[in-house]
Amino acid sequence: MRDNSRPSRRNLLFGGAAVAAGGLAAACTGNDPEEDTAPAAQVGNNGGDNDKPGQKVTVGFSAPAADHGWIAAITKNAEAQAKRYSDVTFKPVEPTNDINQQISAVESLIAAKVNALVLLPNDGEQLNQVARKAMDAGIPVINLDRVFPDKLSYRTWIGGDNYGMGVAAGHFTGRRLKEKGVTNPVIVEIQGIATLPLTQDRSKGFADALKTYGFNVTAKQDAKFTVETGNQVASNLLQAHKKIDALWNHDDDQGVGVLAAIKQAGRKEFFMVGGAGSANAMREIKSGGVLEATVTYSPTMAGSAIRVARLIAQAKGMADLVEQQVPQSITLASETITRQNVDKYMPLGFES
Template identity: 75%
Template sequence: MSENVARRGFLFGGGAVLLTAGCTSNEPAAAPTTGAPQPAPAASGNDQPGTKVVIGFSAPAADHGWIAAIAKNAEATAKQYSDIEFRPVEPTNDINQQISAVESLIAAKVNVLVVLPNDGQQLNQVALQATEAGIPVVNLDRIFPDKLAYRTWVGGDNYGMGVSAGHYIGKQLQDKGVSNPVIVEIQGVATLPLTQDRTKGFADALKTYGFSVTAKQDAAFTVETGNEVATSLLQAHSKIDALWNHDDDQGVGVLAAIKEAGRNEFIMVGGAGSANAMREIEAGTSVLKATVTYSPTMASSAIKLARLIAQGKGMSDLVENQVPQSITLASETITAENVANYRALGFES
């Protein structure tokens, strides 16, 4: 168990989940118990059993609620199909170990790979090796810089997350007649392109209301740092009108700091769409009023796409004969009014 997971469980009563590698059965399975939803079976002819395919899967270690849900969603979707043999490798946060794991899948001659790299740049070469070996790669979330390294990319819209958060906050403040608001932003890791995209989207959306961010600081996607950063920002600003926190996992720490400080004069928006964030929103007893999605259900879609690619099929709702080269999921805004529609998709932080 990682320190982050242990700390999260200690502070907030959450349970830790241990993931195991190895081939999975294709028999029907019970829904996952970690907040990762059992994807609904699709109704198209593409879901009829076809050519048997072996799907290799590699992702980082599940020391973060979102990553744990990625692995669970991938496995749950693979189990829906009798023609899929799901072959995950041991999850790891070590770049070299992930490269070795992917190389082992290439050597095993799997039919298709689904890879969420720890770092797209550093795993680009091994993805190219797979492609050159005739194994198509479905690149999940963190993108490989070389388009020759993957057949299809599927992931969330980081810029769109910022836009969604910015519009929600902008409209709320505008409707309240707030002028010159104090808007605080708690990022994930400031140096990552995905964080920079989220920040830009937020700034661009706020600008349409004549607003801008007063202060921002990154919190490294952890509960502990989220708590520390939020505490610091709360101390620095005696009055805040709105806060956007990029990540619901670190948001557990952010909310704890807000409650500890007894602050409730502002509205908060989260990021990613965790189950615990949805419960806070639904209860209506805290400053958290919305969260913008970056759903780990993208892993379910990646498995479905990998199966179609390996079987030489396209997407039944599209005219084209082949699966698209990239698919970007929309970032949706979850509020008390629509949370019931998203509850089943939440993941536990």
């Protein structure tokens, strides 16, 4: 669901090569003892001190209303990270699912002249213009998750990997089916909202990974990201397929309804994989039930966005990178949580 672009670094790389070549020539022809030094272009000057207090900055924040466990966790993660820094003033606006209200809220942050703005839009297309207005006013926008179509509307995008999420689920499913010796599996997929690019990316990643094992999805249906629809869709699929070998549910919030339907039907012949990394899904995995894994699309990205906003506002780069500025886009890996590693991930889980 995202587009990535990076400015050309041809001149920087050429200049770095010239510096390196000059350094090599001096080492070969000079009479001075050799020194273990690297060209300045390869070292950077960030060190490891980015967490130390620096210039005081105000970070604005806007997100949709918390009517979904994942969205609620977005705001909580942002608030928690902001509290870690004595040099950050966190300025959130009222969360809303109304496009016009979110536009007005962002305009109020522009008027307040915040130093940076973390923005998870209800709709990237419809919030694109106000995000561009912030950028034009000199306020760097950290675009969270739902990408703006105009790259001039954000300084940095940060979010999860929807295609990678499907790939992770597909590899877990394929490996488990191979381990069980299943040769012609019935694989069921419960999507979020089928028309969304993010859902299509997840489904494509899942299908592509399954193909490497010689498997295909037998049936799929979308459940609108709600508990109620998840329950209804799962019930229908369970009735339509008397035997299932594997089920992938895209979203752990709607998965509450999916699991309820499975338990009500008393079905235990298959394993299930979830999506997003909720705390209740992790508890189910730990209990050893039908849910064996979930693949992450973690709301911790909001906490990372606050940290990135702080660095950009303070004109810092990322300490572990050579480059002097924060990257233009950051895509988080989708990790697979199983019974073997669930305790490590539990602190990052969100309540559905």
